[in-house]
Amino acid sequence: MKIWILSFIFIVFLNCNKEAAEAKSIPKDSIQLIENTKKDSIKTPENKPGIFTFTTELCNNTGYYDKTKYTKEELEGTYKLYFELNGLLLDSPHVFGLEALRETRRNKDQILQKLEKDFTEKKKLIENLKIVNIPYWQNMKRQKYQELLQYYERQKIQIMAYSDPSILLSTKTSQKCSRFVKALNSDDTQMVEVWRKLREEMSKRNGNPQEVMNEFENHLNSVDKKDYAIIDLIVFGWGNCVNNEIERPNYDEKMNDQFYALFIKMDSECDEP
Structure with missing residues (x-):
């Protein structure tokens, strides 16, 4: 009986030594690799790209962007500058005939009031526009603001000049x-x-x-x-x-390229022109 118990203890001892030896034989680098793999496999929301959807003339677009570089609000502001503010900034009468000329003269004060209201709203919009902090786009914003100021002055003077052309002498x-x-x-x-x-x-x-x-x-x-x-x-x-x-600002191919460069990837669904 004593012999059987001693044999059992001896076998258990040998197995423990064997497991300890195998554990020691695993390289430290392998253990570190396993730990790193586990860490990398855990994806946090911060690592996922942001999604920004927008439309152009013929396309519905989904852009994926780096949230550590830009916010969605900045991209929305940049999109307004790039696409929505392209073209005429202020609405004013188109005077190509006698009837339009006479109507503009009759309603001059109301037209000027509406023009000023429109100008004030657009001025505030551009001033408060949050865009990406990139020199190219910051410069585009400044140029758009200057364009608005100059265009407003030109439209205001033109409306008054239809009634009194001498006002142009002081400009x-x-x-x-x-x-x-x-x-x-x-x-x-x-x-x-x-x-x-x-x-x-x-x-x-x-x-x-x-x-x-x-x-x-x-x-x-x-x-x-x-x-x-x-x-x-x-x-x-x-x-x-x-x-x-x-x-x-020049709304050209360069501006188009600068806008699309803000995204890591772009998916677009477009209609036939």
Whole structure:
């Protein structure tokens, strides 16, 4: 009996030594690798990319972005700057005929009030726009703000000038645009001379140049000649000239590339053009 008990104890002792030896034989690097693998396999919400959905002309887009670089609010602001604020910032009357001219003159005060209200809202929108902290986009925001200020001044002056062209004499105008200001505030001969030259320039850019000049001759011989001249010289002359000198962001391929570069990955579903 004693022999059997001693044999059993001896076998258990040998097995314990064997397990201890096997445990010692496992390299430390392997143990560390196992621990790291376990840690890496635990994905926290912070490691997952953020999701930002937006639309363009033909596409519904889902962008995946690094949440350690940008917030969703910053991307929303940048998207507004990139897509929604592209184009005309303020609404104002389109004066291409006598009826529109007369209506603008009649409702000048209301139009100016609406313009100022629209300007104040857009100014506040751009000022409070939170965008990504990247020099390119910060510069685009500054340019958009300057564009709004300049465009508002131009629209305000233009609306007042339909009733009183002399107001243009007190505005800062480049030499290129000043010829229209002088014509609008000169005698009939000089006004017609500049008006005719403007129409000739317009006809060269038109698919039917003769029609442009025929219309000019009809307006020239009309009892409303002065008003027709005011429309052309303010809208197509001074207005277009000053509008071309407004500093504004370039909505080009570079801006498109800069916006899409904010995302790690992009999924898009697009309609046929």
